[in-house]
Amino acid sequence: MPKKTVAEIALDNPASVRVFEELGIDYCCGGNVSLEQACAHAGVSFSDAHRKLVSLDAPAGDDRDWSRVGLNELTTHIVERHHAFVRREAPHIELLLAKVVARHGSGNPEYATIEETFRAVSSELMAHMLKEEKVLFPLIASLEAGAAGSVQAPIARMMAEHDDAATLLRQIRSLSHNFVPPDGACPTLRATLASLDGFERDLHLHVHLENNLLFPRALALTEGLRRAS
Ligand SMILES: [Fe+2]
Ligand SMILES: [Fe+2]
Incomplete structure (x- = not known):
């Protein structure tokens, strides 16, 4: 990695730009220098930057069979992994899109549409995740603990919102x-x-974990409780 220029590292691994932005390293216009030179210029530790970049290569590894864990464990996983990912990634993408529109937007009007659409999906998802975390997931936890209740209406609402988000992201994919x-x-x-x-x-x-795993199991739990009563 020390032999490559910062621009080459950014092209090889797009996730590295997050590290560069965090450390204030110019990877775009001034990226034609080695990582060592760029670190010296930005006044940051080379070993620190190198460690952060290497850790990006760690495989995500999500090979666990989630159908075999309790619903509480599954919702905890969804929040810690996927909700945290959206909260971390959406502001980063919004920042990148603002840069793209500022630099290349005049000749490419679709970039502004992508930015606007992404902002819409991002704010919808933030509200959606809060509803899951504050209302639906605690309700599912109480059902799993044996309490009575119905999750049908909130699940139908969450599934409709998943469809809306997927539609907006498909529009972005097609515009891109x-x-x-x-x-x-x-x-x-x-x-x-x-x-x-x-x-x-x-x-x-x-959405796969929620629509195909969590929600059917939560609905079955309600069904089971109804039959037992
Ligand atoms: Fe979710
Ligand atoms: Fe969801």
Whole structure:
């Protein structure tokens, strides 16, 4: 890694721009220098930057069979992994999109539409996750603990909101030509498209765990309680 320029690192691994932004390292216009030089210029420790960049390569590893854990453990996993991801990633993508629109928006009006659509999906998801965390997930926990109650209405609402978010992200994917960067795209645009791609991928997994695993099991729990009473 020390032999590569900062711009090359950003192109090879778009996630690295988060580290560069955090450390104030210029990876775009002034990126044609080694990481060591860039760190010296930004006044940050090379070993610190190197460690952060290497840790990005750690595999995500989500091979656990979530159908075999309790619902409380599953909702904890969803909140800690996927809700935290959305809260961390959405502001980062909004920042990148603002840069893309400022630099390339005049010749590419679709970038402003992507920015506007992403802001809409981001704010919808923030409200959606709060409803899950404050209302639905505690309700599911109480059902699992044996309390009576119904989750049908909130689940139907959450599923409709999942559809809305997926539709907006599909629009972004189509406006972005499947997140494939155009020839000669700058590192910021490449990082933005890769981050949008990653955001959509994570949402797919997130919604899969809720729609296909958590919600049916929570509904079955209500059904079981009704039959037992
Ligand atoms: Fe969620
Ligand atoms: Fe959800």
